Amino acid sequence: MLAYRISISGAAAQLCDIDVPRPAKGQVRVAIKACGLNFADLLMQKGTYQDTPPAPFTQGMEIAGIIDEVGPDVTHLNPGDRVAIYSGQGGLAEYGVFDADRAIPLPDSIGFEDAAAIQIAYGTSHIALDHRARLQPGETLLVTGAAGGVGLTAVEIGKLMGATVIAQARGADKLAVAQAAGADHLIDASEDLRIRVKDLGGADVVYDAIGGDVFKAAFRATNPEGRLLPIGFAGGDVPQIPAxxxxxxxxTVIGFYIGGYLTFRPQIVQDSFETLFRWHSEGRIKPHISHVLPLSEAEKGLQLLRDRTATGKVVITP
Structure with a gap:
């Protein structure tokens, strides 16, 4: 089978022909139909992501597909079941073997591409805003990088939770995407973020995927008793917070990393994904997928993330 792999730490990832794996005890094998790309995939290539697996490994953190074989002692899943799995690795391949307890059955109403696009981006925003920041109806939510993979979902979920949403992004096209997702106010990245947010009454919750100077400006525009979520550092610099x-x-500055919950409270992630898939079935959320590419163009998809030319999600279809 074909798989997009990092064979040696620090070396470029390549499309390789490898053996189809067999599931061990507690595992399932999935014929992968879609895999969502994430900024963390780029960090793994540099070895700077906190959960980078040891080489060799296949990239791709979130998948959707059809189970074609179950390992010993797996009784709650069967060949033919449609599932989504937040795997952390192994998704950019034609087949993958994953722990059965991470597989979530998919309703028939959701396609594989949407299922792959929902998990990390929507799960991050849902758990961060609901479970961690306790966003309340009527509060003002500021989302930076609002047209990106996670930022766009924060706009959508914040609006669903009853917040007034301020979206910051670069350029009219990206701001239009954020507006279509429900943003009430738009701020271009060329504008003074602190002044604009202050003029709008300040932010009660900040969801920041950029870091650096953007976080500093958002920090200064946060209202008393506000909560700040440093979700990522796409701008490159990890902000230093003046205590x-x-x-x-x-x-309150709130740390949040969705992958950590898979270790110490995995049920939080499972419950969130089930909620999100239900919302999708009800028509309450719809992932914005800007590019769908074949496995042979996985590197092109990752380049779209490097260049920040994608809006929403990039999905690979093995």
């Missing part, structure tokens, strides 16, 4: 300002304004 004295936290005290003066009674602010």
């Amino acid at each position: 004295n300002h936290l005290l003066v304004k009674n602010l």
Whole structure:
């Protein structure tokens, strides 16, 4: 089978021809129909992601497909079942072997591409805003990088939760995408973020995927008792947070990493995904997928993330 792999740490990923794996105890083998790409895939290529597997490994963190074989002692899943799996690796391939307890059955109403696109981006925003930040109806949510893979879902979910959403992104086209997802106010990345947000009454919750100077500006525009979620650092710089300002304004900075919950509270992730798939079936959410590419163009898909030319998700279809 074909798989997009990092064979040696630090070396470029390549499309390789490898043996089809067999499931061991507690595992299932899935014929992969779709795999969502994530910024973390780029960090894995550089070895800087916190959960980079040891080489060799196949890239691709979230998949949807059809089970074609179950391992010993797996009784709750069967060949032919449609499932989604947040795997962390192994998704950019024609087949993959995954732990059965991570597989979530898919309703017939959701296609494989949407299922692959929902898990990490929507799961991150849903758990961050609901479980961690406790976003309340009527509060103001500021989302930076609002047209990106996770930012766009934060706009959509924030609006579903009853917040007034301020979206910051670069350029009219990306702002239009954020507006279509439900943003109430739009701020171009060329504008002074702090002044614009202050003029709109400040932010009660900040969902920041950029870091660096953008986080600093958002921090200064946060209302007293506000909560800040540093979700990622696509801008490159990890912000340093002035603790004295936290005290003066009674602010809370909330750490959140969805992968960590798979280790210490996996049910939080499972419950979130089931909620999101139900919302999709009800027509309440719809992932924005800007590109769907074959496995042979996996590197092209990742380049779209590097160049920040994609809006929403990029999905690979093995």
